[in-house]
Amino acid sequence: MSLLVFFCGHAGTGKTAIAKRLIGPLMKAAGTPFCLLDKDTLYGGYSAAAMAMLTGDANDRDSPLFLQHLRDAEYRGLIDTARDNLELGISALVVGPLSREVREGKLFDRHWLGVAADVTLRVVWVHTSEEAARQRIVARANPNDAYKLAHWDEYRQRRFVPGGAVCDDLLRFDNTAPTAADYDALVASIVA
Template sequence: MSLLVFFCGHAGTGKTTLAKNLLGPLMSASGTPFCLLDKDTLYGSYSAAAIAMLSGDPNDRDSPLFLQHLRDPEYRGLIDTARDNLELGVSTLVVGPLSREVRERRLFDHAWLGVAPEVTLRVVWVQTSEDVARQRIIARANPNDAYKLAHWDDYRRRRFEPSGASRAGLLIFDNTAPTSADHEALVARIVAR
């Protein structure tokens, strides 16, 4: 069974940490090798150089300029890399906000993703309260978050929270203070047939 698992959600929710913590348990539970593709790791340096050329600020990751010109190519490359791994028989964990793709239901669409119909798709929406997320963002002191923090009201207004039909099929995970039992339950839901 090949799995394509997305860990989505807003900054500061702990998507990457959660994905890293679950990588080993998912390999054990599914019996398949996995790779981890984190958007910031794959495209962070490249996007910093590109946005610096456009705006003069390599940490400009939330401005309208970045969102209009670099966001979508980053995500397309992330999904294309996941597809390459799946074609080699390697299940894949993909980490990135991907809120627009969740809202538009694209991460449940095998054709849009370009993956074989037999690939099992799982979308984990990682969440925590806005206050906790903001505290985590401040604590990690990543320069990429500077625009977000300086324009917090604008950022928080565009934060998408799944509700109604957009929640269908999502594995909602509260990452405020998860226990090992919470992790085990999520792994079971991801690998369930």
């Protein structure tokens, strides 16, 4: 059984930390190898170089220019890399905001993803309060967050809680103060 698991959510919710914590338990529970594909790890350096060339600011990762010209290409490459691994029999744990793709239901669309019918899809929406997310963003002091913090009122307008039909298959995880039992329950939901 191959799994394609997305850890999605807004900045500062702890998507990467959860994915790293759960990859071992997921491999054990599913009985399959996983690769971890984090958008920032895969494309951070490339996007930094591109934005430095375009705007003079390598950390410009939330401006309209980035969102219009680089965002979708990053996500397409992320999904294509996951698909390549799935075709080799390696399950994929994909980490990135992917908020637009969640809102539009694309992460449940096998045709859009380009994955076979025998791949199990799971989408985890990681969330926490806006204030907790902002505090985490400030504490991690990542230069890529500078635009977001400088334009917080604009950025916060993009934050949303998924609703409607898309939520039918969405696994929600409150990462405010999770317990070991919460992590175990999430693993069980993913491999169910």
